[in-house]
Amino acid sequence: MKININNKEYLVDVANNPSLLEVLRDQLDFTGTKYGCGEGACGACKVLVNENPTPACITPVTSVAGKKVTTIEGLEVNGELHAVQKILLEEDVFQCSYCAPGMILSAVALLKKRPNANEKELIDGLNGNICRCCTYPAIINALKKLSQ
Numbered sequence: 562m563k564i565n566i567n568n569k570e571y572l573v574d575v576a577n578n579p580s581l582l583e584v585l586r587d588q589l590d591f592t593g594t595k596y597g598c599g600e601g602a603c604g605a606c607k608v609l610v611n612e613n614p615t616p617a618c619i620t621p622v623t624s625v626a627g628k629k630v631t632t633i634e635g636l637e638v639n640g641e642l643h644a645v646q647k648i649l650l651e652e653d654v655f656q657c658s659y660c661a662p663g664m665i666l667s668a669v670a671l672l673k674k675r676p677n678a679n680e681k682e683l684i685d686g687l688n689g690n691i692c693r694c695c696t697y698p699a700i701i702n703a704l705k706k707l708s709q
């Protein structure tokens with residue numbers, strides 16, 4: 562089947578009904594999307610499906626037919642990082658960064674829906690993204706600079 566990743570069509574093998582994460586990483590080499598729990602609980606594998614943060618590990622690839630998938634690789638436009646990526650880098654928030662792709666995509670979707678999100682809305686919006694280094698306060702403080 563064909564799927565749309567970062568505004569480009571890809572022909573992928575759906576034999577054995579792979580997850581979206583398996584297809585992204587193993588067939589298309591979009592390795593920015595990370596494998597964490599494999600159960601839809603940690604957010605490391607989140608991508609945007611029609612602009613909604615979605616755990617790719619529990620999403621059958623067949624379910625994204627006709628939809629637009631955005632991975633972390635798709636945020637950069639003409640060599641420019643997204644504003645969320647820039648502020649998180651400028652504020653030096655991450656430690657190991659394993660959660661970063663999923664966290665960033667969730668923040669992008671949240672701020673698109675609620676550009677003036679307050680602290681509580683930011684915390685609630687990123688609730689499904691776990692950071693093992695516990696950099697939550699730094700992430701929220703950085704995002705507040707974009708939302709105020």
Ligand code: FES
Binds near residue numbers: 595596600616618
């Ligand atoms: Fe998909 Fe944890 S790896 S939510």
